[in-house]
Amino acid sequence: MSSVLQQDPYAIPLDDIDVANPxxxxxxxxxxxxxxxRNEAPVHFCKDSLFGPYWSVTRYDDIMTVEKDHETFSSYPTIVIGDQDPNFTVKQFIAVDPPTHDNQRKAVTPAVSPQNLSQLEPIIRERIAEIMDELPIGEEFDWVDRVSIELTTQMLATLFDFPFEDRRKLTFWSDMATSSEELAGDDSVSAEERQAALMECLEAFTEIWQERANNPPEGKLDFITLMAHSPSFQKMDPMEFLGNLILLIVGGNDTTRNSISGGILMLNDNPSEYQKLKNDASLIPNMVSEIIRYQTPLMHMRRTATKDVMLGGQQIREGDKVVMWYVSGNRDSTKIDRPDDFIIDRPGARNHVSFGFGI
Structure with missing residues (x-):
């Protein structure tokens, strides 16, 4: 595939395109x-990849079609392109369909509800101020580590009510959960290393679960207390508990820190947009939506066809992998004006597919 990377993308045979190549x-x-x-094969079949054969759905409207039909395009058995290791299989509520998905998601939602986040706002602002005040002046530093990761990890520890002094363990477990042998560079880890790290995560949170389950919730809204006292989570086996931990840790870590880092980069690369922001701070909420669209922190999600179905003029067979590429849908010029431009006052900025739609 290395030779393909060096070719003119329009000279590559259509059948040879594999957008899942890391x-x-x-x-x-x-x-x-x-x-x-998007232009030539919006629903495209790749017969050979690191993850096996799969369909790519690259246009906004086709992505929405898949998202809205969970009976035909199921989240089970997994939402990632690759299949799980049969010797290390975890279950997650994001990888099941309604009603189980709805019940478990609803149980943990109070932790990130607008009301709870509003109560956390003073803490968030205080921590941001502390982090920014500690940054060096007049010398280079690693923004991702010192700001994006640190702020995100501090708040993630709060949402789990996890020991604050051990908060970087959450970052480590998140990074290990999203690593694999197929990835390049520092993201490549052996299956044994990954499993050992995740079992350490399970052990640590099992102790926390037992402590929370044996005490009344008393209005606490951290993820573990909510799970421990919800009927929807009472029949979880350890691997399902681990799967849901990974889901919440990665969901709270990766997307947030990547959006913070991406937002700073975009403002630096687009000084005219930064000037708009300096002139009018009320643009911040709309800018956040535009950062999430432009950055697209969640690049894709997979479904599995439960029956033969036509999509975008293509015949998809029962059992086929169907990958919705949010990173492509957010650049679909048939739905978004000037999609390759970062515009902080873009009308309808919230109409992106960065986190999918529906369930």
Whole structure:
């Protein structure tokens, strides 16, 4: 595939395009391939990849079609392109369909409800001020580590009511959960290393679960207390508990820290947009939505066809992997005006597919 990366994207045979190749993202080479797929094969079949054969859904409207039909396009058995290791299989409520998905999601939602986040706002502001005040002046520093990761990890520890002094364990477990042998560079870890780290995560949170379950909730809204006292989670086996931990840790860590880092980069790369922000701070909420669209912290999600179905003029068979590429849908010019431009006062900025739609 390395030779393919060096080719003109429009010279590559359509059947040879594999947008799941991790090297594309390491080299930022994926954009023209997605543009081509949207134009020529919006529902595209890749027969050979690191993750096996799969369908790519690259246009906004087709993504929405898949998202809205969980009876045909199921989240089970997994939402990632690759299949799980049969010797280390975890279950997650995001990888099941309603009603189980709805009941478990509803049980943990109070932790991130607008009301609870509003109560946490003073803490968030205080921590942001502390982090920013500690940054060096007149010298280079790692923004991702010192700001994006640190702020995100501090708040994630609060949402779990996890020991604050051990908060970087959450970052480590999140990074290990999203690593694999197929990924390049520092993201490549052996299956044994990954499993050992995740079992350490399970052990730590099992102790916390037991402590929370044996005490009245008393209005506490951390994730573990909510799970421990919800009927929807009482029949979880250890691997399902681990799967849901991974879901909540990665969901709270990866997307947030990537959006913070991406937002700073975008403002730096677009000084005219930064000037708009300095002139009018009321643009911040809309800017956040535009950052999430432009950055697209969740690049894709998979479904599995439960029956033969036509989509975008293509025949999809029962059992086929169907991958919704949010990173492509957010650049669909048929739905979004000037999609490759970062515009902080963009009308309808919230109409993105960065986190999917529906369930």
């Amino acid at each position: 090297s594309l993202y390491e080299t930022d080479s994926h954009w023209p391939l997605f543009e081509r797929l």
